[in-house]
Amino acid sequence: GVRARAPRLYLEELAPILAPVVREVFGYRERLTFDRALYSMVTTPPGRLSLAQRIPHIDGVEEGMIAILHYLSPQDRGGTGFYRHISTGFETVDATRHGPYLEALQADFARHGEPAAGYIEGDTAFFPGSRISLRRTIARSSTAAACCIAPRSPATRPCPPMCARGD
Template sequence: MKHLTLNPQLTIKEISIPNTNLNAFIIDDFLVNADSVMHFAKNIAYFNPMYSDNSYYPGVRDNMPEPYVRLLQDFFQENIIPKLVGREQCNTIVHKSLISLVTCSPSQLLTEQKMPHVDSCKDNAFAFVHYLSGEELGGTSIYRYIPKDIIEFHEKDEVILDDMLNEVTSKPVEHHGYITNSTSLFEQVLKVEAKFNRLVIYQGNLLHGANLTSKESYSGDTTHGRFSITSFASISDE
């Protein structure tokens, strides 16, 4: 992957997650030039079928090349870890990074795809979304599960995930497609807009989901569709 370089003029904005002690990080103009990433996405990536990565991501994915993974890991270690209170000396490893294209129409969604989710119930797990499309194709939101008044999940809260699924199943009128706003079960507490070459980082145990409000957001069109790079990292004291 050629010409993959951090932008020395990138900006990092730290925003508070309401009703938690956590922050999300919004990094604008992440790469000097995202052309090589887009070339990979549109011309080289081999997109595997939906669910082949054992997730409920509503589209197709392929692994990102190692140069991107290394760049992301180095950036996280050097620029974000020092900002994490009490974790300034932690080490990080990015263990998965996936070029992702949404392809699933709302009518074909499983129940699990009609609700926000967590990537992990561990507080040492972090999620990254690198947007490769604009605001019109949707960003990411953080939610509160209203019945249990919970935004940040821990291992003891795993049983709540089954409750959430059952509740969503019982309210099909409200949860008939992609969740993009508050419902009687989920309150949207933070909304991050997409922007081309914007990276957003947050803890993976926060309840979250993508804002797919446009038909183009799930068209699967490699020219105009919603491309993003979704990555996952963990941190440790070792």
């Protein structure tokens, strides 16, 4: 897809709104700081996705990190779903689970093959999905998640003639 840094003003406006929620839900007592903020556009056709884009991911294993996702499109083009890795039973992957998780995932691929090219839609062979598609999400960065891309989003449609698309 295409990524760009979000303007600092976006973070400055968002911080006072999110801080009370993060403190209440996650029990944080320190000042809320942002590691990075990115705008992302889904533009990669399903058949060109890398393996990492075809399975749920974690944003980080560091303790105290959270991921905030905010879908800006007025149309419903998908959202975020949460997953559990079948072989390990993990819904979160922190630093102590990271090694065993990667080993189990490699064993899954060796046993069953890699997932077919395409965006994640509901359950997969290795990850039953939450069947939740949220357009605004705050979760621990160690939570297994994936973008649930709507079937009619631009990345899932053939590109018309004279159309440019970034990857």
